Amino acid sequence: MKLSTRSRYGARLMVDLALHYNQGPVQLSEISKRQDISVKYLEQILIPLKKAGYVVTVRGPKGGYMLADPPEEITMAQIVELLEGRRNLVACMANPEICSRSDVCITKNLWEELTEMIYEKLESITLADLAEKARRKDENRKEME
């Protein structure tokens, strides 16, 4: 039960885009510097995000990436589900046939409940929430100086 690097980086990437929403395309080279993630890896992560329609791109010089929708409308559940490549803690949830005891399994019930709880939480958190927190944290930091 560990979050993949893809999800972690993807989350930071998307919050970065949220912080620059409505400011034109953001270049990967900038995000790479700010987030300390290689451009090449960011490109990898952006493929599914683009396919899912969460980001749009502008090609050519001065091009870059932008959120496809307002930050209020993109939840962490969408990002995590997409980048983890599944919405379950346990494979038998999606494919009951892989385990002969799926129908009687007590522990499967528990993993299902847990998964549901996790995604309920993630659905309640939007990119706008995280961007807001990031802005506040940054202000606090400046005041401290």
Added chain:
Amino acid sequence: MKLSTRSRYGARLMVDLALHYNQGPVQLSEISKRQDISVKYLEQILIPLKKAGYVVTVRGPKGGYMLADPPEEITMAQIVELLEGRRNLVACMANPEICSRSDVCITKNLWEELTEMIYEKLESITLADLAEKARRKDENRKEME
């Protein structure tokens, strides 16, 4: 974000032991048959469980494994934490030094909250709860026939 087979099997194994609590040592060959998990793999999983003091063993003929404590006193949080080998969704929670932005990271906060929520839930569920559910499910199944 996926539960390891070790945790899944470990959970089933411990519920199996809970269902036979106070009935003397349970042999791996029996558990292996009931749960359809190889004896060798069960042995692997039992090493940490024994080290942690959650099970005790009786060696020799008629030997086997038993819960060290009543099922009411063993929670799923203990089992999952032990068998996953960590109590965090994200390595920077345990080792902030691996990421330079640990102190400003907004997403880290989120992963911490999520982890806390998950383990709160797992702490609320004991082996007794699951054994009880298993007994009920089994009765229902019999009535259906």
Added chain:
DNA sequence: ATATAGTATACTTAAATAGTATAGATTAAT
């Protein structure tokens, strides 16, 4: 004694993860 069970350690295989490399397609700016 002996067979039954757990113990310890090490090995093997397969899959997933995390990333890099290379070559190409678009397009704004000149």
Added chain:
DNA sequence: ATTAATCTATACTATTTAAGTATACTATAT
């Protein structure tokens, strides 16, 4: 038109982790 900045597509590689097996013990009830 050319160029340089950017994204795109595909494929490769190395590392780690997961999952499971094998071999050789040790303890003990009968």
